[in-house]
Amino acid sequence: MSRPASFLPTTRAEMERLGWAELDVLLVTGDAYVDHPSFGAALLGRWLEAHGLRVGVIAQPRWDGPEDVRRMGRPRLFAGASAGALDSMLAHYTAFRKKRSDDAYTPGGRAGARPNRACLVYAGLLKRAFQGLPVVLGGIEASLRRAAHYDFWGDALRRSILVDSKADLVVYGMGERAVLEIAERLRSGKDLKSVPGTAFIGEAEGAERLPSFEELQASPKRLMEATLALERQMLAGTRAAQAHGGRTVVFAPPAAPLTTPELDRLYALPFARRAHPSYKEAIPAVEMIQFSLTAHRGCAGGCSFCALALHQGRIIASRSRASIEEEARKLSAHPDWKGALTDVGGPSANMWNARCAADPALCRRSSCLAPSVCPHFQDAQEALAELLRALKRLPGLKHVRVASGVRHDLALRSPAYLRALVGEFTGGQLKLAPEHSCAEVLRLMRKPSFKAFEAFLSVFERESKAAGKEQYVVPYLMSAFPGCTDDDMRSLSRWLKARSWKPQQVQCFIPAPGTVASAMYFAGVDPEGRPIQVARTDAQRLRQHRILMGG
Numbered sequence: 001m002s003r004p005a006s007f008l009p010t011t012r013a014e015m016e017r018l019g020w021a022e023l024d025v026l027l028v029t030g031d032a033y034v035d036h037p038s039f040g041a042a043l044l045g046r047w048l049e050a051h052g053l054r055v056g057v058i059a060q061p062r063w064d065g066p067e068d069v070r071r072m073g074r075p076r077l078f079a080g081a082s083a084g085a086l087d088s089m090l091a092h093y094t095a096f097r098k099k100r101s102d103d104a105y106t107p108g109g110r111a112g113a114r115p116n117r118a119c120l121v122y123a124g125l126l127k128r129a130f131q132g133l134p135v136v137l138g139g140i141e142a143s144l145r146r147a148a149h150y151d152f153w154g155d156a157l158r159r160s161i162l163v164d165s166k167a168d169l170v171v172y173g174m175g176e177r178a179v180l181e182i183a184e185r186l187r188s189g190k191d192l193k194s195v196p197g198t199a200f201i202g203e204a205e206g207a208e209r210l211p212s213f214e215e216l217q218a219s220p221k222r223l224m225e226a227t228l229a230l231e232r233q234m235l236a237g238t239r240a241a242q243a244h245g246g247r248t249v250v251f252a253p254p255a256a257p258l259t260t261p262e263l264d265r266l267y268a269l270p271f272a273r274r275a276h277p278s279y280k281e282a283i284p285a286v287e288m289i290q291f292s293l294t295a296h297r298g299c300a301g302g303c304s305f306c307a308l309a310l311h312q313g314r315i316i317a318s319r320s321r322a323s324i325e326e327e328a329r330k331l332s333a334h335p336d337w338k339g340a341l342t343d344v345g346g347p348s349a350n351m352w353n354a355r356c357a358a359d360p361a362l363c364r365r366s367s368c369l370a371p372s373v374c375p376h377f378q379d380a381q382e383a384l385a386e387l388l389r390a391l392k393r394l395p396g397l398k399h400v401r402v403a404s405g406v407r408h409d410l411a412l413r414s415p416a417y418l419r420a421l422v423g424e425f426t427g428g429q430l431k432l433a434p435e436h437s438c439a440e441v442l443r444l445m446r447k448p449s450f451k452a453f454e455a456f457l458s459v460f461e462r463e464s465k466a467a468g469k470e471q472y473v474v475p476y477l478m479s480a481f482p483g484c485t486d487d488d489m490r491s492l493s494r495w496l497k498a499r500s501w502k503p504q505q506v507q508c509f510i511p512a513p514g515t516v517a518s519a520m521y522f523a524g525v526d527p528e529g530r531p532i533q534v535a536r537t538d539a540q541r542l543r544q545h546r547i548l549m550g551g
Helices: 012-017 040-050 088-092 118-129 139-144 161-165 176-187 213-218 222-236 260-267 284-289 307-312 321-332 381-392 415-424 439-445 450-466 486-498 516-523 538-549
Strands: 025-029 055-059 078-082 135-137 149-151 156-158 169-171 198-201 240-244 247-251 292-294 343-345 429-435 472-479 505-508
Touching (some): 025 040, 040 176, 078 118, 135 161, 156 213, 321 381, 381 415, 429 450, 486 538
Parallel strands (some): 025 078, 292 343, 472 505
């Protein structure tokens, strides 16, 4: 194959300039096309390209007809579709179901460039455009909706997105292994059943049976049972199945995380780190992530509300130090470079090279870090501090920042890392996520004791003073979490007032599909099946939110 294109083609004219008569794989995405490893279509497209496949991208197609998705012709193997970096309903609506006025993944930041329930719409367009072509759904919307799930925006239980979309497969989790195996099977004429990291319609032989969609409708509390079973399935690497009427959705074992050499190869691919040149307006998300650097994947925290950690899994997969340093060197030569590496990390900033010494198949913990750090969990935070210092010494790098995503409970285990973080790699503000102060709410969130946050604040203030820097912690806080009462919110509000803090980052809880917290919200029970109080109406939720905001 010829050398990689500056951008994957998006039109027939761009295909012709590459000398391509047809595509092997077409990727459709609800985001604008930005050739950056933080964007799923670019990441998977470059990965498939590196394995000899001709890949095209259709970004934010019109959905009033199939003409946009047809413009590069019928792909030879399959078409993949994703809603983009966010669930499309979350991208469109606030916690109070009000229409959002902007979209950071669209040129000009305009809202409305992707449809509601984008995976369903894109699958329908592709089925109309290319009769008989395999259609594969992926990304966070499809991944978290792969089983029967509660949908906050419709306030109803919904079937697996595989059943509703009539797609051939859903890829769940990180998709590099799955999409490559799908392409290889189709090239060799094999069927697509049981590709690791996928859901398909098939036979449930040898699989753990989850409560069916009809059983969940009859008994909402069983959604907790199904959600916890899927969570265990992803960690243990087993097979599960769920009936929907006369059809059964089978969840193949998850794909193995990429190894360090594979991750190194992936992030060394020739990403332009720019939006496609056809765009005339800036894409807000590009400014946020253009010069950030992914050091690892996965999060051991297992927070009950976190969609990203659920999507990437609890096992940490890390890049090598050499790979990270080489990418930083390339960034400093980028034509848009301004001297600052804006963030280094992953879902949690300080888990690079962390590992668990226990057997995942035997582990019964829902979190490696809550209610306290598991003795089997081994971090590498001192080595991470040295990596950050090595990056800072590279020519052309004026600043290296860790802006958010730090697990403060984990950071307390490494005074050397914490000293480096505060004194060398915090640029005035550090965003942390204690989420709440009340013990019962934190237990339900799978977050550490609030005492850990208070201990971190003491160290942060001391180390900032020692470094001669005026710096601040900006806490992420959450209102209306399942199990949280008005009195709990008043308690948190009193703590903030005692410190003369006015909350800046407050999110009213949104039940993300597929999460344990969403099951708590829908079923009104905690993971042990005990009843909990839930602020369900908008009035109840808004009241809790206003208690914290002082309104």
